């Protein structure tokens with residue numbers, strides 16, 4: 001199974017926006033951009049919300065059927081590992097093997113030696129086509145990179161083979177992700193990681209490194225955009241080179257786990273894709289959930305009441321919600337409005353505080369980040385929340401579709 005050149009990962013916490021999401025891709029298609037939707041949901045999200053991998057498959061199939069989408073689409077078992085892959089196997093055809101937690105663990109001397117032997121030919125000056133800079137690779141570099149990433153690559157191999165055994169070769173798409181680690185991987189590290197992946201015979205079609213800068217949940221990129229641009233271009237050049245050097249799948253491409261809304265790097269990504277005629281997979285996580293809240297707020301009445309209740313509860317449960325996401329959020333508690341304050345807000349005021357429009361003076365990134373991790377509260381509301389999604393579907397869907405198309409697809413692929 002081959003992943004198409006452009007693909008877009010849509011996460012949908014509560015599984016109600018499949019059609020609204022697909023409508024954004026239909027819009028893109030009508031404007032001449034063929035982008036394949038990939039519904040992704042991680043084990044963590046399933047656990048918090050109380051859904052199972054089969055629900056995502058049902059949602060995707062239903063949306064595709066109802067809207068007569070004739071193109072390819074996929075269901076991504078997002079950020080899985082050996083401990084939870086089994087529950088996804090039947091329902092997914094895209095697997096994101098998350099091995100970030102295995103970075104830095106030592107592998108056996110035999111394994112190290114085998115990697116070393118394969119990598120030694122790159123010691124000296126390493127010239128990669130389309131990268132101006134020359135890299136000097138020493139034996140120490142090889143050993144350092146080996147001891148840092150080899151164990152993780154081998155773990156990816158284990159998970160891959162486990163899935164392969166169950167589903168059969170070529171019946172699914174494999175992504176290897178290392179993005180949820182504390183340090184970015186340099187283009188040179190990426191090159192050797194790809195060598196390890198090839199040695200493990202993983203037919204990876206996408207690779208998600210951790211890029212330089214902070215990818216906080218639901219807010220814009222924080223970091224040096226010029227540095228990101230340089231590395232992103234180099235990463236694409238590294239992939240093109242590695243595909244030939246290591247005989248990896250021809251369509252191997254970068255996967256950007258955006259954590260949603262990395263608007264300031266979308267321009268550089270767009271430019272790099274054009275420069276190299278490269279493909280990309282963009283994974284957005286919780287944008288849709290926040291658009292649900294915006295839609296509910298705008299709908300007013302009961303919808304607005306629910307959003308206010310979720311916010312108040314999120315304030316009360318601040319630590320519980322934020323601790324699991326500590327590395328990917330930066331909330332200034334002093335800038336969070338109190339429950340009393342938001343009680344006075346009307347729907348538009350709430351929507352303006354939440355909507356990711358950096359030109360709007362009411363936009364509050366702290367409020368946005370808290371609500372981004374606050375989906376657990378909505379999950380606890382159960383039917384009260386789900387019924388509201390149905391009742392205010394139209395307003396919500398407009399926000400979901402418009403956001404994906406205008407804010408994400410156009411800047412990246414337009």
Ligand SMILES: [Zn+2]
Pocket residue numbers: 079177179180257
């Ligand atoms: Zn990720």
